[in-house]
Amino acid sequence: INDRLANHVDSVTIIDTADGQQCLEQIYVNQELVRAVEAKAYWLFNKAVGTDSRLLPDLPNSLLHLLPASPRLYPIGRLDKDSRGLLILTNDGELTHQLMHPDFGHAKTYHVQVDRDFDDAFLASMAAGVSYKDVTTLPCVMRRLDSDKYQITLTQGLNRQIRRMSQALGFKVIDLTRVSIQSLQLGNLSEGSMRPLSYVELTELLASVA
Numbered sequence: 001i002n003d004r005l006a007n008h009v010d011s012v013t014i015i016d017t018a019d020g021q022q023c024l025e026q027i028y029v030n031q032e033l034v035r036a037v038e039a040k041a042y043w044l045f046n047k048a049v050g051t052d053s054r055l056l057p058d059l060p061n062s063l064l065h066l067l068p069a070s071p072r073l074y075p076i077g078r079l080d081k082d083s084r085g086l087l088i089l090t091n092d093g094e095l096t097h098q099l100m101h102p103d104f105g106h107a108k109t110y111h112v113q114v115d116r117d118f119d120d121a122f123l124a125s126m127a128a129g130v131s132y133k134d135v136t137t138l139p140c141v142m143r144r145l146d147s148d149k150y151q152i153t154l155t156q157g158l159n160r161q162i163r164r165m166s167q168a169l170g171f172k173v174i175d176l177t178r179v180s181i182q183s184l185q186l187g188n189l190s191e192g193s194m195r196p197l198s199y200v201e202l203t204e205l206l207a208s209v210a
Helices: 093-100 121-129 161-168 201-210
Strands: 014-017 020-023 042-047 086-092 108-115 141-145 149-154 173-181 194-196
Touching: 086 093, 093 201, 108 141, 108 161, 121 141, 121 149, 161 173
Parallel strands: 086 173
Antiparallel strands: 014 020, 042 086, 042 194, 108 149, 108 173, 141 149
């Protein structure tokens, strides 16, 4: 603590600031200064096709290069490089766990275009669950948007699930956009842009995962 070795009866003074909590003493662990805890932040981001959701500094098209240096934000889950739409960005680890853990079964909705027209039997098969490789997907909610477009709401998040479900039934996905996660809507947020959640949006989101 400051310039001396700490002992078991030491205490420190913590104050709340606009950027989070700050300790009035300088505390070092293994010669590294312990930084202040950042305030929790919650943002929506409209990912474009080609942006890689992995935060890799050496990857030119990484989402990392589109995010502010502070606060340090992380996407909750991923969208593959060929998909676009809604991502939640946050530094709230508890919320990230709640939304990503498969046991919670939170809803994500997508608009999907395939390479040709489909019939109602396709919608029924997708809704009932599709088998591919060694998995069978859980039932989901399907709605037709056009002759070759559908809306799908999933409560599980298998890797490239929608593309593989469609492919197993003989269709190729040519456009996939995530339009909502739980109560959050992509709305008219322009591609490549981000904005903070409103108070109402954040309150509804936290209530939906409580």
